[in-house]
Amino acid sequence: MSHGQDFSRRDFIKISSLFLAGSAAMSTQIGRTFNGSGDALAATGEERVVHSICEHCFWRCGIAAHVRDGKIYKITGSEHHPLSNGRLCPRGTGGIGQIYDPDRLAHPLIRERKGGTTTYRKASWDEAITLTAEKLYQIKEKYGPEAIAMMHHGYGYTFFKQMFHAFGVNKFAKPSYDFCCGPRHQGYILTYGHSAGTPEGIDIQNSRYVIFFGTHYGENMHNTAVQEIAEGIRRGLKIVVFDPRFSTLAGKAEKWLPIKAGTDIAMMQALMHVLISENLYDKEFVEENTVGFNELWDEVREMTPEKAATITDIPADDIRDIARNFARYAPAAAVHPGRRTQWYADGTQRVRAIAILNALVGNYKMPGGVVKYQKYNIAKPDAHPHPHFEKEIWSKYPLFTDIKPENTIASHEIIQQTLQDEIKAWFVYGVNVPETVTMGRKTAIEAMNKVEFLVAVDTLPMEVTGYADVVLPECTYLERYDDLDAGRPYRTPFVALRQPVVEPMFDSKPGNEIARMMAEKLDLHGVFPDSVETYLDNRLKKEGSSLEEVKKTGVLLGKPTDLYRKPGEKLKFKTPSGKIELASSKMKDAGFDAVPKYVAQDEAPNGYYRILTGRKPMLTFGRTANNRFLGDLPTAKENEIWVNPDIASQHRLEHGEYVHLKNQAGVVSEFPIKVKVTERIRKDAVYMVHGFGHYFKKLNHAYARGASHNELISKSEIDTTVGAVGFQNNFVTFIKEA
Template structure:
């Protein structure tokens, strides 16, 4: 046996390049992955997914070479082919569709960002010429909350709580211990140092277990809660008067808008006790500095833009934006050297194609180029187009790291569409439920198998680190390599000859190559310049924080946040509620799984073996359900069968289901993909109606 080798690298099992880790190798085999406490960014954060990556890396079911379908679609018959043949056939097919039907007949879809810069895929699609690129996340993750924040303060400060210096931290619609380990660490450390934590979550989550004030909001009514908190802050004069005058516009109209949202009224809407709403608002506004941490709920309710706006406003009027201990604007390294708009080559896409993008008509905030977004096609609209041929027929689809068959709302429809598209190529680590339907599958490298640059627009606080290749599995190649090779074969403009050339290009403004950066410790850090926006003005037309948004008004939307009841709820559809009396929140996360992935990793599956539905003990008792029973949760769209977990940490009329499980436990059988959010197109995943009953065991 050789000496053990230890290599510092950056994990990307969740696609966010968050945690510095140390990989232990013996005989050039990875044997252990451990947190790197010296890492200046993550400081020892890690999660079960990362630790168990050694089982993922060498998993016997990994795709090891490209394969071509050798029987009818979905038959499970495959033929091994060379990379040359696979890439040749994909590029030939895509170019053929482009020339025969136009570039818009090709859909390029992304899911998990496996550590490459997600904008590279953007660039790939734009260079190819199709406006129809999208993400499984897309309107469901980051885009809506990013746009809401761009509109409000011209940046994405809510992604960046300066939690270690905060006295109060409000975590809203997020469970950092399950999905944002370094942020979670900051919050827990801050809490240990005496700061207060407010958690808004319908379920007593991991984070809520550390809350001083827990606001168990009715799923989907978050905007009302935010309006209520603003109401308390304004009517009790707890806002930062000087800050509001100096740095914001539209305070008076805001005051008028929130006036009806008294704590009592909000309590009725949200089912949160009114004294608790008041307590949270007071704590947040007075025990300063205060910061806010948010996540995907801000993209998954009926009108996510309003939530992003309203919660941004809470932070703004209490004077917590761009201040130490509040929400800040760090530069996101790695890509900071390159202008992102230039990088994605958005200008290379003709105006008429921008208009043709699927979703452009109904969801302009998502799908038109507004200079505050990276426009993408609307996934449910794409699926409709495939099925109906309207407004035009989609002929080919290239999916990278996504599993839409499970992860898209109303997943049966996604399956139908995937089955119908003429040509489907999928790149993934495993033969996922989506890859099973493909004509060609490409084996993708995990985060341990390629060199790369690691940062995240949402998680790394101005750090850029490197990732190092420590293992090789079969012929698997990184996403970046695949895109570069395909680009070469299709003669796409703006691509490189090799991965290394690409990395050097990104780093070129620093005067360093990848190798040189590696030699210098592999880390670039930009200390956030806190207060620069206060000094130089925010990146908005008024140079101030826009509580009242002229831009929204100009596009025909309400310039002030307002509360919209979910499209189905006990109040908006009381007749539906008779049959489906419980309010459902889908997408509950656990730390061991990233969306649909990792169920096949034994060490992780042993920790969370079953798909779980959380339900209040008292409700369960009335329905004859005991802890651990198999139960059926049903909505108007479909049903799932999961295992009941009884808890007091959930409202008696609320049910929470986990997401990402396949087949009968897939929570997207419950969700709807027709009633999408105004302007942005998000499907509602939090705040649906359901009923629940005990299944035969």
């Protein structure tokens, strides 16, 4: 449907409840489940436990789903999976709230216009898939495959990617690359030649001293990492936290330092200055295993603790003490690489500074330091008759070199290319674009209203589905198979299985089946085997196992990683020099600074305050926004705006009152937010949890709860090395409800 037509895709609000799940219809669906062979099991009261993997965050922990009388009544951590070890975070246990959400999408939907009104109608799968295939084929024929792009989040994207590769499409973007993992991956690769890993390659449980810069463990609830930190603390681990906000992790720290936001690199340079000027660094390790030491010293020579104190608001004596303690506890000491690492335009250099600090104390492949996990080297899937196109990087940024097959372009580039008429069709899998893409809500909506054809695959009527021409309801992760979770490095390498616990409810389908149907409509015969079970079984048989065997525990384990270097071991790194690059040759060759430099960030306008964001332990943004099982918890009903008492007094704000937020561009939040007056935030910043303030009324539980952070993003800054997006130079003030 052309973007030239005079309707707004936001007309999705007119969808009848007939096309959604509805609680009455839902009750008739509960009671069908799978037995071990995949046959429907009657609701006889029988109890079973099915092992699978979670989908509430990218950690994908092992879960044990407990079924009674055909219904999942409890989800616990799998004792077989190395990332869960029998434990699960609050989000993981809340999967019941997703599968039995009364607002679930129940049927395929097609946008149509009648009598000047745009609405949706219920469609059959054949009709919806046929329309999708026809539109994609027409756009490919008219504009070329580069006019089609896929944005995705969640592990189920793999089958769609395979289908699109066979179709000749190779523009894939995972929005989390832009603001979370991209700079972290590339910063480590530029320094060490390998990624920081997920889970991160820090031997926390054996460490004696770990420094964190704004990493909110305990709130982002990465299960394994929280367990390892708890074990480290039990063994005497000392934690230091630099953060403008007193986070949950800061509450576990030996020392919290309320650093001024945007000054991390200056602080890291000052720590380097102390290590080098006081000869506290590991000279032997640095001389043998690094390049660029002199260039690094030339850069940090002038960043004394006294100078850094004027920039960061952290006393010089504290800076010296931390640097000395870091060296004293090394090599069983580390600076954690963090997550959500792109805050401004310097994310890659910020992560490189972290990697350099670790290298200076010689903690690489040492107990308590930086370690490199191994992955389970599972055989690749059998080739199909349609050749995969060679991976082509579409991003314009010189160091956008993705280490995984998830991205060939940054998601913000898809937005920009759409606005420039270069991309004509979107296929969106599990990405709530208006509330996710970091160009801000307004820009995202402009692009969605301009794109010629938009398909959304989702389980719930998220905002993005209201801008789609076709909505394809996927069943939840508890009702489907996905591809094997293989290739993630860890202490114990593993291959994990996602398998259906109960049958798909309503007229929803698993992604693997949707992708297979689309492939057939596009005449891409043979891309997928006859059944996903056959595909998975063939892959596992190459490892000496089988689908039937792995179903029992949900995981296939390899040999534990040999983490530590041996005495006299010569280290080799996959960098151009073969060594740790304190000064990056790739950065230099691409025209960027070879060593990290501190660049001052924008200051807030008078009466405005920098927005800092994070999450709550029981929520993962859009994945859990409508989850009644989690959202009804007292601390999860809405987000709050944290305000320092002095600032609250200046604006006459009372604890618990509601205000609207106005950003520096004059954008006012659609919904109000509750004020939390607290000493736990600096005076020049405010803090709010992302993922609230949903404006789509069909999200009955999430609608109008709190304020949207994405709505208040009017300014984005690009890290021109790797194409990541920073958005923390946005500021807000308060508009009282009265």
